[in-house]
Amino acid sequence: MKILKSVEKFPGGLMVIPLLLGAVVNTFFPQFLAIGGFTTALFSNKGAATFVGMFIFCCGASINVKQIGLPFYKGSVLTLTKFAVGVIIGVVVGKIWGPAGVLGITPLAIIAALTNSNSVMYSILAGQYGEPTDVGAISVLSLNDGPFFTMIALGLTGMANIPFMSIVAVLVPLLLGMLLGNLDEDIRELCEKGLPIIIPFNGFALGAGMNLMDVVKAGVPGIILGLTSLLTTGFVCYWVYNWFFGKERKTAVGAAVGNTAGNAVATPGAIGGVDPNLAMYATVATAQVAAACVVTAILCPLFTTYLHKRLRKKEEMALSKAVSSPQ
Numbered sequence: 001m002k003i004l005k006s007v008e009k010f011p012g013g014l015m016v017i018p019l020l021l022g023a024v025v026n027t028f029f030p031q032f033l034a035i036g037g038f039t040t041a042l043f044s045n046k047g048a049a050t051f052v053g054m055f056i057f058c059c060g061a062s063i064n065v066k067q068i069g070l071p072f073y074k075g076s077v078l079t080l081t082k083f084a085v086g087v088i089i090g091v092v093v094g095k096i097w098g099p100a101g102v103l104g105i106t107p108l109a110i111i112a113a114l115t116n117s118n119s120v121m122y123s124i125l126a127g128q129y130g131e132p133t134d135v136g137a138i139s140v141l142s143l144n145d146g147p148f149f150t151m152i153a154l155g156l157t158g159m160a161n162i163p164f165m166s167i168v169a170v171l172v173p174l175l176l177g178m179l180l181g182n183l184d185e186d187i188r189e190l191c192e193k194g195l196p197i198i199i200p201f202n203g204f205a206l207g208a209g210m211n212l213m214d215v216v217k218a219g220v221p222g223i224i225l226g227l228t229s230l231l232t233t234g235f236v237c238y239w240v241y242n243w244f245f246g247k248e249r250k251t252a253v254g255a256a257v258g259n260t261a262g263n264a265v266a267t268p269g270a271i272g273g274v275d276p277n278l279a280m281y282a283t284v285a286t287a288q289v290a291a292a293c294v295v296t297a298i299l300c301p302l303f304t305t306y307l308h309k310r311l312r313k314k315e316e317m318a319l320s321k322a323v324s325s326p327q
Helices: 003-009 013-028 030-034 037-043 045-061 069-097 107-114 119-129 138-144 148-153 164-183 185-207 213-245 253-257 262-274 276-324
Strands: none
Touching (some): 003 013, 013 185, 013 276, 030 037, 037 045, 037 185, 069 138, 069 253, 107 213, 107 262, 107 276, 119 138, 119 185, 119 253, 119 276, 138 164, 164 185, 253 276, 262 276
16 A cells, blocks of 8 residues: 555645544544553654654754854744734734624734744744755744733733743754754764654644644634634745745745644633733634634645645746757
C-alpha cells in the first residue's frame, strides 16, 4: 500500500491528515488518549510540546549562524503585521457596531482570534515551504501566543505582563540547535533528515488537543470568525512578507500565520476577568475563538499549500517561456 504517497498528494497532507485524525479521536474516542504510558505520551496533546521542541531544535541546526539577524527580522514583520490587521478589524467593528459586534461576533472575539497565531503550525509549514530562517522567525512570533497583545489592543496594558520565560523556552532549543549545527556539519545534516518524521506526529498531537464539537457549539459566527482569521491575516501577511523578503523568490510562508492558536481560547475569559464591561461577552467569544482554532487548523495548511503550488507553477511557466523564447 502506498499510504505515504497518497497522504502527500493531499495539500499539506503530511500534517493535515494526522491533525484531523487526532481531532476525530479526541472528539469521539478521548479515552484512547488517556490509556497512559507510551500511548498517551506519544499520541495525546501532552506530547505536542516535545515534538515542537524537537522540530525547533532541528530547524535551528539548519540555520547558518551568519544569518542570525534575518530570523528575528522576519519574525518581527509577521508579528507586527498580524497584530495590526487583527486590531484594525476589531476596532472598526467595535466603533461601528459596539461591543456586541456584528453577525454575533464581538470585537473581543475578533481581536483575540486574529492577533493570536499558532506558532507550532507556522513552524511546521515554514519548514515545509520556506527556509530555515523562516522557521527561526518563531522566536519572535511566539510573542503573540496568549492574551498579551489582545490586552494591549483593548487598552489593558497595565494589567498584562510579557511571558518572558515562555519566550526563553522557545529560544533555548532554537539557539542550541544553531550552536550544534554550526559546530558540526554532520549534526546539521542529521537534523535536516529528521525533520520530515516529526511532522505527522506533531500534527496528530496538535489535533488531539482539539474538539470538533467546538465548531458546532459556536455555530455560523464561529466559522465566519475562523474564515476571517484565515483570509485577512493570511492574505495580508502573505503579501507583506513577500514585499519584504520575496524580491528574489516569492514564498507562501507569510500565509502560515493565518490561523488562531489553541491558547487563544483562554483569552476572552482572561480579558473579561480584568474588564467587567467585557465580562458579559466572554462566554460567547470563547466558543467562537475555539471554533476559529479548529477551522483555521484545517484550512490554513491547505491555504498555504495552495499558494505555494501556485507560486511554483508560475515560476515553471515563466522559466518555460524564457527557454522557449527566441534569443
